[in-house]
Amino acid sequence: ELRPLYMDFQATTPMDPRVLDAMLPFQVNYYGNPHSRTHAYGWESETAMETARKQVADLIGADPREIIFTSGATESNNMAIKGVARFYQAKKRHVITTQTEHKCVLDSCRILEAEGFEVTYLPVQNNGLLDLQLLEASIRPETSLVSVMTVNNEIGVKQPIKEIGQICRSKGVFLHTDAAQAVGKIPISVSDWKVDLMSISGHKIYGPKGVGALYVQRRPRVRLEPLQNGGGQERGLRSGTVPTPLAVGLGAACSISQKEMEYDHQRVSMLANRLVQKIMSEIPDVVMNGDPEQRYPGCINLSFAYVEGESLLMALKDVALSSGSACTSASLEPSYVLRAIGADEDLAHSSIRFGIGRFTTEQEVDYTAEKCIQHVRRLREMSPLWEMVQEGIDLKSIKWTQH
Amino acid sequence: MAASTRSQVISLYKMMLKESSRFPSYNYRTYALRRVRDAFRANREVEDPKAVERLMEEGEQMLALIQRQVAHFVPITTAASRPIPEENGDSSPSRVYEMFGFMKVFLGL
Numbered sequence: 001e002l003r004p005l006y007m008d009f010q011a012t013t014p015m016d017p018r019v020l021d022a023m024l025p026f027q028v029n030y031y032g033n034p035h036s037r038t039h040a041y042g043w044e045s046e047t048a049m050e051t052a053r054k055q056v057a058d059l060i061g062a063d064p065r066e067i068i069f070t071s072g073a074t075e076s077n078n079m080a081i082k083g084v085a086r087f088y089q090a091k092k093r094h095v096i097t098t099q100t101e102h103k104c105v106l107d108s109c110r111i112l113e114a115e116g117f118e119v120t121y122l123p124v125q126n127n128g129l130l131d132l133q134l135l136e137a138s139i140r141p142e143t144s145l146v147s148v149m150t151v152n153n154e155i156g157v158k159q160p161i162k163e164i165g166q167i168c169r170s171k172g173v174f175l176h177t178d179a180a181q182a183v184g185k186i187p188i189s190v191s192d193w194k195v196d197l198m199s200i201s202g203h204k205i206y207g208p209k210g211v212g213a214l215y216v217q218r219r220p221r222v223r224l225e226p227l228q229n230g231g232g233q234e235r236g237l238r239s240g241t242v243p244t245p246l247a248v249g250l251g252a253a254c255s256i257s258q259k260e261m262e263y264d265h266q267r268v269s270m271l272a273n274r275l276v277q278k279i280m281s282e283i284p285d286v287v288m289n290g291d292p293e294q295r296y297p298g299c300i301n302l303s304f305a306y307v308e309g310e311s312l313l314m315a316l317k318d319v320a321l322s323s324g325s326a327c328t329s330a331s332l333e334p335s336y337v338l339r340a341i342g343a344d345e346d347l348a349h350s351s352i353r354f355g356i357g358r359f360t361t362e363q364e365v366d367y368t369a370e371k372c373i374q375h376v377r378r379l380r381e382m383s384p385l386w387e388m389v390q391e392g393i394d395l396k397s398i399k400w401t402q403h
Numbered sequence: 404m405a406a407s408t409r410s411q412v413i414s415l416y417k418m419m420l421k422e423s424s425r426f427p428s429y430n431y432r433t434y435a436l437r438r439v440r441d442a443f444r445a446n447r448e449v450e451d452p453k454a455v456e457r458l459m460e461e462g463e464q465m466l467a468l469i470q471r472q473v474a475h476f477v478p479i480t481t482a483a484s485r486p487i488p489e490e491n492g493d494s495s496p497s498r499v500y501e502m503f504g505f506m507k508v509f510l511g512l
Contacts, residue, residue: 006430017431017472263441359430 004320005364009355010153010181010299011322015249016206016358022252023208026245034244035233045244052251056213059254060179060198061189068214068234069242069250073180073201074104075227076214077147079238080176080197081108083224084145085117092144096120098130099340100157101149102178109147126342127291128157135164139171146175150182154337154353155290156299158186165194174222180204180212184257185265185296190215196222200254202246206358207253211246214238264358265297271356271365272297278369283376287347289338300354301338303347306386307379312352315375319368323352412455415462416443422466425473435469 006014026048032041034049050064057064070076085095097109099121109119120138124130130148139146146168151158161177168175175194180201182188190198198215202208216222216237230239257264280286285305304312309323323335334348343351354368380386385395416439423435446458 014430017426017435018468021468021472263438359434361430361433 004318005367006320007354007356007360007364007368008320008322009357009360010156010204010353011355012203012209013206013357014359015208016253016256018256019207019249019252023245023249026248030244032244034242034247035231049242049244049247052247052249055251055255056200057215059184059188059258060200060215061191062215063218065235066215066218068216068237069247070212070214070238071210072212073102073178073199073204074212075238076199076201076212077102077104077176077178078108079214079224079227080199080216081105081145081147082112083227083237084174084176084197084222085112086115086225087223088144089117092142094118094120094140094143095145095147096122096135096138096143096173097147098122098124098149100124100128100152100154100337101147102153102180105147105149105178124340127294128152128155128289128337128341129291129294130159130164132160132163132167136167136171139167139173143171143173146173147177148175149178149180150188151179151186151296151299152290152337153181153299154335155301155341156181156295156297157290158182158294158296160294161195162193168196169194181296181299184254184261185268185298187261190217196220200250202250202253205253205257208246208249211243211250213250260358268298268356268358268360271360271362272300274362275354275356275365275369276300276302278366279372282373286376287343289341289343289351298356300356301351302354303338303343303351304376305347305350306383306389307350307376309350309352311379312350312372312375315379316352316368316371319371321352321354321368412443412459415459415466419462419466419469422469422473426469427473431472439465 026045030041030044030048032039032043032045034042034045036042036045049069053064053067053069056062056067068076068079070079081095081097085093093116095109095112095117097105097119106121109121113119122130122134122138135146146164148159148161148164150161159177161175165175174196176197176199177193177195178199179188180199181204183198183200184205188198195215196217200213200215202211214237216224216235224237226237226239228239233239233242276288279302283304287303287305289301289303313321313323334343334345335351338348338351352372356365388398389395419439420436423439424432426432426435442462449455449458
C-alpha cells in the first residue's frame with residue numbers, strides 16, 4: 001500500500017514518537033481528572049499537567065502561570081481577540097490586524113465589527129512584511145489590541161514582532177501574535193519581544209491535534225473576557241477539564257522542540273535551499289512569494305508562471321502538497337494572502353506551498369523537485385500561453401475577446 | 404560505578420541503530436537513524452566522565468523509548484510495500500511507505 005510523500009508540514013505535522021511515548025501512559029493508566037483534588041488519580045494528573053505547562057512556558061520564555069491550555073490556536077486566537085476587545089470595550093473600541101492573518105483572526109475581527117468595534121486591516125508590502133510606520137500611524141488612543149502573526153502559514157514570512165512589540169508597548173496597546181507556525185521553530189522570548197498574548201498550536205510542532213495554548217501576560221496584566229465559562233479552570237479564562245494526555249503531549253512537543261531547535265533549523269534550511277535551488281536552476285519563470293530573508297525556511301511558496309496550480313497539484317499526485325492554506329483549499333479562489341502581497345492574479349493561481357519539517361529526507365526533497373520540474377515542463381508544453389510567451393508576445397498587452 | 408568505556412558507548416550506539424531500523428514508518432525510521440548517528444557524532448569529543456555518564460543515561464532512556472515504540476508497531480506492519488515505481492525506470496532510491504494502524508495498536512494493548 002503506497003502513500004504519497006508528505007510535504008505539507010504547515011497544514012499539520014506527524015507526532016514525534018517521543019511525544020506519543022509521553023502521552024500513552026495518560027491515555028491508558030493515568031486517566032484521572034487533573035482538577036480532582038481528593039485522590040491520587042487527580043494529583044498525578046495535575047502534576048503531569050503542571051509539568052507540561054512549565055515545558056510550554058520555558059519554550060517561549062514565559063512564567064507557567066501565564067499559560068492557558070486550549071483546544072488549539074484557533075480557540076486561542078478567538079479568546080485573545082474577542083476576549084481582550086470585549087473586556088476593554090468601555091473605553092477602547094478599535095482593533096488593528098493585518099490582511100495576511102489566519103482566517104480565525106480575520107473572522108473574529110469580523111464578529112467584533114458586527115458588535116460595533118472598528119477594525120483596521122493593515123495592508124502588507126510586496127514582500128509580505130508589515131510597514132512599521134503605517135502601524136504606528138494607525139494606532140489611536142482608543143486602540144485596545146494589535147494582532148500580527150509571527151510566521152505566516154502560507155508564505156513563511158516572519159514579521160518583525162520585536163519592533164512591533166516596542167511600538168505597541170510605547171503606545172500602551174496590547175500585542176497579540178499568532179505564533180502557531182513559529183513556536184518551536186525559531187527562538188521566541190515573550191518578554192524580549194514585549195508580546196502580551198501568544199497563540200500556540202500543538203499539531204504544528206509535532207504534538208497532538210486538539211490542543212494548544214494561549215500565553216496571557218501577568219505583568220503588566222492583560223485582562224480578557226472568557227469565551228468558555230464553567231468551573232473556573234485555567235484561571236477562570238478557559239473552563240473545562242484540561243485533557244491531560246493532550247496537555248502532556250503539547251508539553252513534550254515543546255520540550256523536544258527546544259532541544260532540537262538548532263538541529264532542525266539547520267537541516268530544514270539546508271533542505272529548503274536544496275529544493276529551491278534545484279527547481280529554480282532547471283525551470284524559468286518561478287517566483288518565490290514572500291521576503292527571501294525574513295522568513296522561516298521550512299515554508300516555501302512558489303508560483304510557476306503559465307501553469308495552473310491545481311493542475312500541478314493533481315500532477316504531483318505522489319507528493320502531498322497544497323496551494324494556499326488548508327482552511328481555504330476547498331474554494332477555488334486564489335489565496336487572500338497572495339492577493340495581499342500584490343501577486344498577479346495569474347501567479348496567485350499558480351502557486352504551490354512546499355512544507356519541510358523535522359522528518360523530511362533528502363530523497364523526498366529530490367523526488368519532489370524532479371517531479372515538479374518534469375510536470376511544470378509538461379504542462380507548459382501544453383499551454384498556449386507559454387507558446388505565446390516563447391514567441392515573444394507580451395501577455396499583458398493582449399486584449400482578450402469575450403464570447 | 405565504572406565509567407562508560409568506549410566499547411559500552413559503541414554497543415549502545417549499535418543497539419540504538421538496530422532498534423531504530425525497526426520503525427515501520429519511513430519518516431520515523433530515517434529520522435531515528437539520522438538523529439542517533441548525528442547525536443553520537445556531535446558528542447564524540449566529550450571527555451569529562453560525568454558528562455559521558457549523563458549522555459549514556461540519556462541514550463539508554465532513548466533506546467528504551469524506541470524499543471517501546473517499535474514494539475507496538477512491528478507486529479502489525481502490513482505486507483511489504485513496493486517502492487513508488489519510476490516511470491522511466493531510473494535508479495532513484497526507493498521510498499517505502501507502510502501504513503501503521505493506530506487503532507490496531509490500542510486494541511492489541
